[in-house]
Amino acid sequence: xxxxxxxxxxxxxxxxxxxxxxxxxxxxxxxxxxxxxxxxxxxxxxxxxxxxxxxxxxxxxxxxxxxxxxxxxxxxxxxxxxxxxxxxxxxxxxxxxxxxxxxxxxxxxxxxxxxxxxxxxxxxxxxxxxxxxxxxxxxxxxxxxxxxxxxxxxxxxxxxxxxxxxxxxxxxxxxxxxxxxxxxxxxxxxxxxxxxxxxxxxxxxxxxxxxxx
Amino acid sequence: xxxxxxxxxxxxxxxxxxxxxxxxxxxxxxxxxxxxxxxxxxxxxxxxxxxxxxxxxxxxxxxxxxxxxxxxxxxxxxxxxxxxxxxxxxxxxxxxxxxxxxxxxxxxxxxxxxxxxxxxxxxxxxxxxxxxxxxxxxxxxxxxxxxxxxxxxxxxxxxxxxxxxxxxxxxxxxxxxxxxxxxxxxxxxxxxxxxxxxxxxxxxxxxxxxxxx
Amino acid sequence: xxxxxxxxxxxxxxxxxxxxxxxxxxxxxxxxxxxxxxxxxxxxxxxxxxxxxxxxxxxxxxxxxxxxxxxxxxxxxxxxxxxxxxxxxxxxxxxxxxxxxxxxxxxxxxxxxxxxxxxxxxxxxxxxxxxxxxxxxxxxxxxxxxxxxxxxxxxxxxxxxxxxxxxxxxxxxxxxxxxxxxxxxxxxxxxxxxxxxxxxxxxxxxxxxxxxx
Amino acid sequence: xxxxxxxxxxxxxxxxxxxxxxxxxxxxxxxxxxxxxxxxxxxxxxxxxxxxxxxxxxxxxxxxxxxxxxxxxxxxxxxxxxxxxxxxxxxxxxxxxxxxxxxxxxxxxxxxxxxxxxxxxxxxxxxxxxxxxxxxxxxxxxxxxxxxxxxxxxxxxxxxxxxxxxxxxxxxxxxxxxxxxxxxxxxxxxxxxxxxxxxxxxxxxxxxxxxxx
DNA sequence: GATGAATGAGACTTCATTCAT
DNA sequence: AATGAATGAAGTCTCATTCAT
Numbered sequence: 093x094x095x096x097x098x099x100x101x102x103x104x105x106x107x108x109x110x111x112x113x114x115x116x117x118x119x120x121x122x123x124x125x126x127x128x129x130x131x132x133x134x135x136x137x138x139x140x141x142x143x144x145x146x147x148x149x150x151x152x153x154x155x156x157x158x159x160x161x162x163x164x165x166x167x168x169x170x171x172x173x174x175x176x177x178x179x180x181x182x183x184x185x186x187x188x189x190x191x192x193x194x195x196x197x198x199x200x201x202x203x204x205x206x207x208x209x210x211x212x213x214x215x216x217x218x219x220x221x222x223x224x225x226x227x228x229x230x231x232x233x234x235x236x237x238x239x240x241x242x243x244x245x246x247x248x249x250x251x252x253x254x255x256x257x258x259x260x261x262x263x264x265x266x267x268x269x270x271x272x273x274x275x276x277x278x279x280x281x282x283x284x285x286x287x288x289x290x291x292x293x294x295x296x297x298x299x300x301x302x303x304x305x
Numbered sequence: 306x307x308x309x310x311x312x313x314x315x316x317x318x319x320x321x322x323x324x325x326x327x328x329x330x331x332x333x334x335x336x337x338x339x340x341x342x343x344x345x346x347x348x349x350x351x352x353x354x355x356x357x358x359x360x361x362x363x364x365x366x367x368x369x370x371x372x373x374x375x376x377x378x379x380x381x382x383x384x385x386x387x388x389x390x391x392x393x394x395x396x397x398x399x400x401x402x403x404x405x406x407x408x409x410x411x412x413x414x415x416x417x418x419x420x421x422x423x424x425x426x427x428x429x430x431x432x433x434x435x436x437x438x439x440x441x442x443x444x445x446x447x448x449x450x451x452x453x454x455x456x457x458x459x460x461x462x463x464x465x466x467x468x469x470x471x472x473x474x475x476x477x478x479x480x481x482x483x484x485x486x487x488x489x490x491x492x493x494x495x496x497x498x499x500x501x502x503x504x505x506x507x508x509x510x511x512x513x514x515x516x517x518x
Numbered sequence: 519x520x521x522x523x524x525x526x527x528x529x530x531x532x533x534x535x536x537x538x539x540x541x542x543x544x545x546x547x548x549x550x551x552x553x554x555x556x557x558x559x560x561x562x563x564x565x566x567x568x569x570x571x572x573x574x575x576x577x578x579x580x581x582x583x584x585x586x587x588x589x590x591x592x593x594x595x596x597x598x599x600x601x602x603x604x605x606x607x608x609x610x611x612x613x614x615x616x617x618x619x620x621x622x623x624x625x626x627x628x629x630x631x632x633x634x635x636x637x638x639x640x641x642x643x644x645x646x647x648x649x650x651x652x653x654x655x656x657x658x659x660x661x662x663x664x665x666x667x668x669x670x671x672x673x674x675x676x677x678x679x680x681x682x683x684x685x686x687x688x689x690x691x692x693x694x695x696x697x698x699x700x701x702x703x704x705x706x707x708x709x710x711x712x713x714x715x716x717x718x719x720x721x722x723x724x725x726x727x728x729x730x731x
Numbered sequence: 732x733x734x735x736x737x738x739x740x741x742x743x744x745x746x747x748x749x750x751x752x753x754x755x756x757x758x759x760x761x762x763x764x765x766x767x768x769x770x771x772x773x774x775x776x777x778x779x780x781x782x783x784x785x786x787x788x789x790x791x792x793x794x795x796x797x798x799x800x801x802x803x804x805x806x807x808x809x810x811x812x813x814x815x816x817x818x819x820x821x822x823x824x825x826x827x828x829x830x831x832x833x834x835x836x837x838x839x840x841x842x843x844x845x846x847x848x849x850x851x852x853x854x855x856x857x858x859x860x861x862x863x864x865x866x867x868x869x870x871x872x873x874x875x876x877x878x879x880x881x882x883x884x885x886x887x888x889x890x891x892x893x894x895x896x897x898x899x900x901x902x903x904x905x906x907x908x909x910x911x912x913x914x915x916x917x918x919x920x921x922x923x924x925x926x927x928x929x930x931x932x933x934x935x936x937x938x939x940x941x942x943x944x
Numbered sequence: 945g946a947t948g949a950a951t952g953a954g955a956c957t958t959c960a961t962t963c964a965t
Numbered sequence: 966a967a968t969g970a971a972t973g974a975a976g977t978c979t980c981a982t983t984c985a986t
Contacts (some may be wrong), residue, residue, distance in 0.1 A: 113970070129328035139956065149972045154957070212428065221425070224489040251511050260502035266487075267480025273428075274438040274479075290472035297465050327945095351982060362947040364983080373981065540966090561774035565960060575968040578960080586960065603740075638860075641851065651913040678936050685929035692913075693906025700905075701866040716898035723891050752949070780978065788951045792977070795949095 102260045118156045130209020132166055134220065134269060136212070168214060171207045172227060177295050178203070179234055190302035191249050192238060193295070201288050204272055208280065211273035235261050238247040239299075264291075331369045333359050339380045343422020347377055347433070350426075354371060378436075381427060384420045391416070392447055402460050403515040404510070406449060414501050417485055421493065424486035441478060447472050452512075461512040477504070545584045546572050546715050552593045556635020560590055560646070563639075584673045591649075598653060604629070605660055612654060616666060616728035622695070627714050630698055634706065637699035654691060659689050672724040690717070738929075757795045759785050765806045769848020773803055773859065807853060810846045811866060817842070818873055828886050829941035831877060834933070840927045842909055847919060850912035867904060874900050887938040903930070 124145040128137040139160055143150040157163040178199045184193055214224040236258065239247050246257065266285055275283045296303050336473055337358040342351040343500065352373060356363040370376040391412045427437040452460050459470065481500055488496045509516050550571040554563045569576040583589040604625045608618055640650040661672055664686065665673050672683065694713055701709045722729050763784040767776040778799055782789040796802040817838045821831055853863040875897065880885050885896065907926055914922045935942050 117970095133348070134344075135346070138426065138954085139955090150956090150975060151958080152971050153971060160956070212434070221487055222489065228487070255503055256507045256510050259500075259507055262484065263480035264476055265480070266483040267476035269476070270479040270483035271475065274434055274441070276435065287472075290468055293466065294469045294472055297469050351979085355947090363981090364948060365946055367982070368945065556762065559772075559774070561772070564958085575967060576960090580961070581966065596847040614934075647851070647913055648915065654913070662795035664971090679932065681929055682933045682936050685933050687974050689903055690911040691906070693902030693904070696909035697901065700860055700867070702861065713898075716894055719892065720898055723895050729932045756949095777975085779975090789977090790979080791951060792948050853974070 107295070113156070118147075118154075121148070121156055121163070122167055122170060125163050126171075126210055126213075129135060129164060129167060129213030130207075130211070132284050134160075134213055135179065164213065165218070167210065167285070168223065171203075171210060174230075175200075175203055176189070179231075183238070188302070190300050193300060194292075194303055196235075196238065197288065199285055199289060205271075205280070205284060208275070209274050209277075211268070211269060228269070232258075234263050235265070320391065327369075330359075330361060330365075331511060334361065334366060334369055335380055335383055338376050339384075339389065339420070339423055342380060342426035343424075344379060347373075347426050352449075362466070377433070381433070381436065382424065384416075388416060388444075392444075396447070396451070401515070402452070403513050407516055409448075409451065409507075410501065410504065414497055417482075418497060419502070421485050421488075421497075422490075424482060441482070445471075445475050445478050448478070462500070540582075542575060543572075547574065547579060547582055547589070548596055551589050552636055553641035555593060556633075556637075559641075560586075567668070568595070570622050576677065577691060579670070583650060590639065590646070592647065593636065594646070597629075597636065601629055601657075605657075609660070609664065614728070615665070616671055617725050619726060620718075622661075622700065622730055623645075623714065627652055630695075631706070631710060634698050634701075634710075635703075641699070654695070658684075658688050658691050754785065756785075756791075760787070760792060760795055760802070761806055762810060764802050765810075765849055765851075767844070768803055769846075769851055772851055773799075789927070790897070803859065805850060807859070810849060814839075814842055814870075818870075822877070825842065827941070829876070829939050832939060833931075833942055835874075835877065836927065836930065840923055843908075844919070844923060847911050848913070848916075850908060866906070871897075871901050871904050874904070904905060 121142065122280075125137075126140050128142050128145065131137075137160075139153055140150055142163075143153050146153075153163070157166065178204045179196070182196050182199060185195075186191060212225075239257070239261075241247055252260075268291070271287065272280075272284060292303055329344075333354065337355050338350075339359065341355050343352075352366060355376075356366055357476055359366075366376070370379060371436050386415075392409070395412060398405060398408075400408075422435075427433045452474075454460055454471070481504070484500060485497060486495070505516055530589075530609070547568065550568050554568050554571065557563075563586075564581060568589075569579055572579075579589070583592065605622070608625060609617060610620050611621075613621075640646045653708055665687075667673055676696075678686075693716070698706070698710060699711060718729055760781065763781050764776075767781050767784065770776075776799075778792055779789055781802075782792050785792075789856060792802070796805065818835070821834050824831060824834070826834075850863075878896070878900075880886055891899075909932070910926060911919070918933060925927045931942055
């Protein structure tokens with residue numbers, strides 16, 4: 093008795109025999125959607141195109157997602173969950189600030205490679221733009237926390253004002269993302285590496301001397 | 306005399322100013338297009354909408370622009386010319402670096418208020434994205450020049466490496482633009498002011514002490 | 519023993535009552551279909567909706583009915599059989615004309631409450647419209663018979679011509695049905711009562727003085 | 732100078748030169764729509780079908796009508812206006828009741844020949860059903876007025892109660908319409924004639940002896 | 945040159961029916 | 966026999982572009 097038959101057996105109580113909603117298919121749709129939305133934006137992306145890329149019928153898409161909008165939102169949400177999860181894990185670690193920041197940067201840039209096309213997709217529609225802005229604010233706040241002691245004092249030395257510190261973080265996050273989202277696919281890994289190195293270097297030259305490798 | 310000839314005759318009276326009328330109409334279209342593309346992005350903007358906003362017939366639009374894409378490109382180009390013009394003027398001025406930077410920032414933020422919606426429009430389409438990236442690179446290079454002496458040495462003190470300096474400028478430009486392009490119209494002037502102040506403060510706290518008012 | 523054989527084995531226990539279960543399921547589908555077709559008409563009614571209302575899977579529906587059209591026809595037929603049965607019973611009763619007519623009216627209006635929504639469903643489709651017309655003709659003929667002696671002479675006094683009598687019955691039947699089929703669900707019982715009372719009164723004022731309560 | 736050129740000339744003030752919305756085309760669409768809605772009901776009727784029947788492109792239909800619903804409503808409205816107009820004219824005539832009723836009947840049956848298919852169309856959708864019911868109520872009230880003196884007393888003798896009189900009119904109107912709406916096109920003129928004669932006869936046998944020819 | 949009605953391709957979505965399980 | 970996911974044809978509507986006037 094293999095795993096599949098076990099699944100069917102486990103379901104028999106409620107559902108005698110039938111084909112089940114295929115989690116793998118759902119996932120395939122999400123991936124295709126992520127690519128498509130990223131490549132063309134929300135408007136230009138067609139359901140037909142996603143369906144073709146996934147290898148399923150157009151109609152089937154609507155078994156898994158209510159409509160194009162929901163599909164988009166799910167794509168965004170999936171990524172966001174991933175991000176939040178990783179962030180959480182790093183945050184609660186008990187390590188030196190330099191190490192945590194380094195890990196955080198690693199994690200973010202790795203994720204960026206996966207999601208980068210979607211940034212564009214989120215950008216296209218007014219209502220989704222707000223969504224994106226919200227998420228980015230959350231990220232910025234997380235980073236601020238990373239650099240702040242429980243008592244509110246900044247962890248890293250540096251005589252800059254709170255406003256300037258916030259501004260720097262903000263501009264950094266938005267700037268890197270924008271830069272990446274504008275990058276052509278073929279240049280992506282180069283640009284991401286350059287940015288990452290430059291960021292590390294910049295940090296080590298100013299607030300976090302210990303971070304450079 | 307049939308009705309056609311009557312019409313033609315009626316136009317001959319205005320022939321003298323025809324060229325001028327045309328330019329004015331072209332300009333009106335460009336303005337309406339800039340607003341529309343900015344407000345809704347390239348896809349969602351309709352030719353019909355632009356025509357209505359301009360008070361010109363749909364068909365007439367095609368007398369002045371080959372198609373929707375070209376109209377968009379012209380809109381971008383017009384803004385770019387304005388920007389380049391202003392930049393040039395500031396560059397060749399013979400003034401202290403702090404003053405020039407302050408002027409430059411003023412000029413840019415003023416322009417941003419006008420063009421900000423268009424950033425989104427440029428972002429939407431893959432081919433226009435590259436356009437945007439190109440322009441932004443040019444801007445960054447200009448700023449770098451602003452901070453560099455003819456002999457290549459940096460004007461402002463600061464022990465940071467060249468790479469870090471470039472990176473900082475890059476991130477600053479992209480970050481501010483992205484931040485603004487994500488801002489809702491009703492928050493725009495507030496956000497722009499905040500960003501501008503924060504930028505001045507940050508500069509005065511690091512490389513350009515004299516810039517703060 | 520694979521999963522299929524398990525299932526088959528599981529069903530053998532119920533084999534004895536299988537036929538009965540089937541009939542009951544069929545009947546449940548018919549009821550749900552009657553409601554649905556009535557509420558929304560043939561086109562707007564969906565197989566999925568009927569299935570959901572019945573608690574039976576969509577696919578199963580096709581075990582009992584060839585397709586949507588046949589399902590509709592069966593619904594109509596079921597009602598028609600009920601109607602014919604009741605009519606028959608009243609016809610062969612040996613009672614005064616006034617009493618029989620009163621009973622007939624009671625029976626019809628009671629039935630109308632159940633089936634009224636379906637009238638619309640029958641109306642929607644060209645091919646079913648003829649069906650409806652046929653049935654209504656039959657009803658009219660039955661009523662004519664109710665008022666006619668075996669020798670062909672009219673039971674109730676009244677000097678009207680045969681044509682006028684037929685016309686009156688026709689118009690009465692079609693008129694009442696149309697009126698009811700146009701009534702909103704929430705007004706239904708009120709309207710049905712009003713119509714019934716008015717009909718009784720009208721009859722008692724003209725051809726059947728004895729019928730009024 | 733023919734009529735067309737006059738029209739163009741008359742328009743020149745506002746609209747230089749251009750194709751105008753074609754009233755004749757609009758009318759053709761309405762006619763095709765009336766037939767289609769009547770033949771198949773609202774749901775089954777397709778925009779594509781109407782377009783094809785009219786010989787124009789599908790998209791053009793949307794230049795003249797906002798959507799399918801509005802097209803339907805306009806069809807109904809056009810007929811209703813015709814009806815109201817004719818009714819009004821007969822109402823204000825100063826003639827004997829028998830003559831007016833005869834005229835009214837002539838007018839209605841003539842109109843029915845034109846509109847009969849639409850009755851079905853109105854019937855299909857819940858929201859349009861109410862529309863239909865409303866209009867029919869109005870018609871009934873008009874007929875009641877036709878048979879009533881300004882002081883409220885009934886014009887025609889007949890000892891029936893007010894309720895019965897109202898009921899009779901109601902049933903008559905609804906009944907005749909329903910009967911006709913169920914009639915196949917090929918039988919239409921026969922059935923309409925039969926109904927008209929039967930109605931005249933019935934009236935002459937009861938309340939309006941003078942009406943029969 | 946100007947106009948805007950006409951066009952038709954194509955987008956999203958629904959749904960009766962099929963069929964693997 | 967039962968299930969419900971899968972299918973794809975078809976429906977409504979939008980919109981960039983054309984072209985008769």
